[in-house]
Amino acid sequence: MDIHELQKIVHKTRDSRRTQTLPKYSPAERDTLIKKYHPDHRESAYRPIKFGANAGELTVRELAALLEGESPVPDDLDLTPAHTVDVLVIGGGGAGCAAALHAYAQGAKVLLATKLRLGDSNTVMAQGGIQVAITNEDSPIQHFLDTLKGGHMKNDHELLKVMVEEGPSVAKWLLDLGVLFDRDSDGNLHVKKGGGSSKPRLLTCSDYTGLEIMRVLKDEVLNQKIQLLEFSAAVELLSDRGGACTGAVLRDLDNKRLVVVAAKTVILATGGIGRLHIQGFPTSNHYGATGDGLAMAYRMGAKLLQVDTFQYHPTGAAYPEQLIGALVTEGIRSEGGHLVNARGERFVNELDTRDVVSSSIIRECEEGRGIRTMTGRTGVWLDTPLLDVEQGPGTVEKHFPAMVRQYKRYGIDITKDPVLTYPTLHYQNGGVQIDVNGKSGVRNLFVAGETSGGLHGRNRLMGNSLLDLMVFGRRSGTTAAAQAKSIPQGELTLEHVKRFRADARAHGVSGGITSPMLFPAYAKKE
Amino acid sequence: MAIESVDKQNVIDQEEVLRPRMVSVEIAGKTYQVPEGITVIKALWYTGQEVIRGAGCLGGFCGACATYYRTKDDPKVRTCLACSTAVEDGMSFTMVPPFPARKATYQMADLKDPKQDLFTLYPEAPLCRNCNACTEACPQSIDVREGVWRAVFGDFKAVSEMFMDCVMCGLCVPVCIADIAPNLVALYASRAQGVFFTEKPERLHHRIEEIEHGRYDTEWKRILKMNEQELTKVCAELK
Numbered sequence: 001m002d003i004h005e006l007q008k009i010v011h012k013t014r015d016s017r018r019t020q021t022l023p024k025y026s027p028a029e030r031d032t033l034i035k036k037y038h039p040d041h042r043e044s045a046y047r048p049i050k051f052g053a054n055a056g057e058l059t060v061r062e063l064a065a066l067l068e069g070e071s072p073v074p075d076d077l078d079l080t081p082a083h084t085v086d087v088l089v090i091g092g093g094g095a096g097c098a099a100a101l102h103a104y105a106q107g108a109k110v111l112l113a114t115k116l117r118l119g120d121s122n123t124v125m126a127q128g129g130i131q132v133a134i135t136n137e138d139s140p141i142q143h144f145l146d147t148l149k150g151g152h153m154k155n156d157h158e159l160l161k162v163m164v165e166e167g168p169s170v171a172k173w174l175l176d177l178g179v180l181f182d183r184d185s186d187g188n189l190h191v192k193k194g195g196g197s198s199k200p201r202l203l204t205c206s207d208y209t210g211l212e213i214m215r216v217l218k219d220e221v222l223n224q225k226i227q228l229l230e231f232s233a234a235v236e237l238l239s240d241r242g243g244a245c246t247g248a249v250l251r252d253l254d255n256k257r258l259v260v261v262a263a264k265t266v267i268l269a270t271g272g273i274g275r276l277h278i279q280g281f282p283t284s285n286h287y288g289a290t291g292d293g294l295a296m297a298y299r300m301g302a303k304l305l306q307v308d309t310f311q312y313h314p315t316g317a318a319y320p321e322q323l324i325g326a327l328v329t330e331g332i333r334s335e336g337g338h339l340v341n342a343r344g345e346r347f348v349n350e351l352d353t354r355d356v357v358s359s360s361i362i363r364e365c366e367e368g369r370g371i372r373t374m375t376g377r378t379g380v381w382l383d384t385p386l387l388d389v390e391q392g393p394g395t396v397e398k399h400f401p402a403m404v405r406q407y408k409r410y411g412i413d414i415t416k417d418p419v420l421t422y423p424t425l426h427y428q429n430g431g432v433q434i435d436v437n438g439k440s441g442v443r444n445l446f447v448a449g450e451t452s453g454g455l456h457g458r459n460r461l462m463g464n465s466l467l468d469l470m471v472f473g474r475r476s477g478t479t480a481a482a483q484a485k486s487i488p489q490g491e492l493t494l495e496h497v498k499r500f501r502a503d504a505r506a507h508g509v510s511g512g513i514t515s516p517m518l519f520p521a522y523a524k525k526e
Numbered sequence: 527m528a529i530e531s532v533d534k535q536n537v538i539d540q541e542e543v544l545r546p547r548m549v550s551v552e553i554a555g556k557t558y559q560v561p562e563g564i565t566v567i568k569a570l571w572y573t574g575q576e577v578i579r580g581a582g583c584l585g586g587f588c589g590a591c592a593t594y595y596r597t598k599d600d601p602k603v604r605t606c607l608a609c610s611t612a613v614e615d616g617m618s619f620t621m622v623p624p625f626p627a628r629k630a631t632y633q634m635a636d637l638k639d640p641k642q643d644l645f646t647l648y649p650e651a652p653l654c655r656n657c658n659a660c661t662e663a664c665p666q667s668i669d670v671r672e673g674v675w676r677a678v679f680g681d682f683k684a685v686s687e688m689f690m691d692c693v694m695c696g697l698c699v700p701v702c703i704a705d706i707a708p709n710l711v712a713l714y715a716s717r718a719q720g721v722f723f724t725e726k727p728e729r730l731h732h733r734i735e736e737i738e739h740g741r742y743d744t745e746w747k748r749i750l751k752m753n754e755q756e757l758t759k760v761c762a763e764l765k
Contacts, residue, residue, distance in 0.1 A: 119694075141745050172730060187726070223631045223634070
């Protein structure tokens with residue numbers, strides 16, 4: 001059927017849906033739904049990790065292979081450093097830039113190395129906003145509890161307390177750098193309500209929050225003249241004989257040469273994992289989101305947490321084919337957009353947590369109430385025109401210019417017609433275990449942002465990611481710089497790689513992939 | 527994720543989705559057949575090309591994939607982001623390499639008169655000759671030329687609003703006959719707007735003070751003492 005024919009039921013049922021309120025699921029109902037439909041519970045997608053700090057623990061097959069993968073660095077590499085610095089920051093997204101700026105502000109000699117360009121990251125795409133508890137009705141404690149509930153009570157309390165308490169001060173830091181958050185008429189910061197949150201606390205820059213923050217941080221890194229190596233992907237860490245981190249090996253992507261960096265402290269801020277296309281899911285992630293930091297930290301002996309759980313954002317585009325995986329921001333649901341099945345019915349409280357909403361979309365599709373495209377995809381409608389009906393014409397255009405623009409390129413007017421959506425691989429909930437200052441289990445190795453784990457439990461709340469980046473970027477940058485002042489540069493060796501290789505052999509692992517993989521293999525070679 | 531149980535009625539089966547038609551495109555001067563409607567960057571991958579300089583967020587936000595293109599028989603060369611533009615038959619395209627624009631560096635907090643300082647940092651900014659090429663080059667449909675003038679006249683607020691959509695692809699820069707980098711001028715003006723000409727949000731500052739003065743300490747103690755069962759109960763009551 002023509003897409004417009006199928007969309008008719010959404011238009012037809014809109015008025016009757018407007019007065020309907022759907023209760024959120026009880027904890028028991030949530031559990032049942034998630035266990036039955038969430039991709040985290042597809043047993044066949046998982047296997048135990050064969051060796052290393054997390055030996056025996058389950059993770060998705062794609063990640064297990066990456067963690068057990070072969071280092072691209074030969075044992076006998078000449079380790080004469082090309083650069084010697086206090087703090088090496090690996091990754092140029094939100095966490096990396098924040099860490100570099102704070103380390104630099106402490107007087108450290110900082111080098112920021114990044115696989116693509118400065119700012120190419122998931123951060124730049126964050127549309128929903130940043131959660132900061134600032135209203136009178138709200139408090140850091142409310143924020144803490146909401147996040148804990150969203151994370152299925154599995155969040156690290158200490159990390160979480162730090163994040164919610166430092167939210168207001170990082171918001172001030174961003175404002176002082178010139179980030180333009182949306183305002184109320186009285187000059188206060190405007191707050192929106194996000195999925196899974198009991199109070200409105202999302203600070204936004206229209207639907208370009210991540211872009212605005214990234215533009216400003218990038219500009220600031222350049223203004224401070226922090227040493228920068230772009231198109232330089234970290235492929236291995238370096239250790240001294242005691243197992244502490246002492247630097248990294250980068251690959252210059254232009255001439256393929258390996259570049260050795262000696263550093264007193266290293267901050268891994270390499271982001272997420274979406275481009276591994278776990279379980280064949282499309283992803284909203286950027287081109288370089290291949291879990292490099294996880295692989296490198298794991299070889300070094302760092303312990304990973306909760307790497308069996310991933311976030312599938314409920315509303316990835318399922319049509320047209322060109323937009324597959326791209327996000328339709330949660331902001332649309334925050335402002336009242338309904339999810340509607342092929343029968344024209346709502347089937348979940350749209351503001352429930354992402355895992356619940358995703359699971360319920362998968363349920364609708366698996367039980368035959370989805371809409372199918374001829375490329376074999378299924379999805380449900382997101383009623384975008386409803387926002388204009390509820391809040392007046394022009395609302396969608398005004399609040400979601402990025403979204404309108406994205407669809408317009410394919411001749412779809414989201415202010416007039418609903419869009420087809422299905423969950424898309426969005427976020428790695430777990431990662432490298434850290435303490436409140438971003439310290440991993442490996443001495444002198446810090447981790448910040450999506451690469452770290454523990455903070456978000458088994459499901460991250462909307463708007464907590466940008467906050468995580470800024471808070472733990474700051475803490476790791478500040479601490480790594482301070483620590484660098486008090487220690488000498490350690491010896492550069494590949495001892496840990498040798499150990500890892502021996503371990504792999506002992507466990508019969510050979511002929512696996514080379515990791516980090518750096519990029520997905522999209523170029524068609526025949 | 528093919529799901530067989532979907533009602534046969536509910537299938538989008540428009541012709542173009544049923545069987546992708548192959549179209550002829552010219553990439554940097556060489557002709558290839560690619561499926562119609564895929565994005566420009568996917569067409570590059572489809573034809574076996576590795577893209578590293580030129581691929582970023584793949585979601586239309588980072589500006590890495592700035593591209594020049596022309597449609598069949600049209601002499602007009604246009605600009606787009608390769609990750610968010612569909613190919614069509616007869617299209618000709620080439621990715622745009624990074625342009626060596628000069629970015630001024632500044633210590634934002636130390637500026638004394640940011641509207642005047644614009645002319646020291648970017649002395650070329652007021653030399654705009656109104657050719658409008660920057661506006662025409664913008665894949666985000668920003669009125670770039672107007673923005674440059676607004677910046678020059680000190681209307682930083684307008685600039686910040688107009689350029690909120692700017693992905694810093696830099697396509698406005700090589701076309702400027704006055705050697706202005708409009709995106710960088712706008713970034714400066716927007717940041718200055720935020721730092722110098724925006725109200726201080728009282729409520730935020732109040733909250734920071736509350737936290738510093740330990741207003742929540744007692745409540746924290748109570749919460750952090752709870753066992754998982756008690757916490758679960760508290761969380762379950764949240765609406």
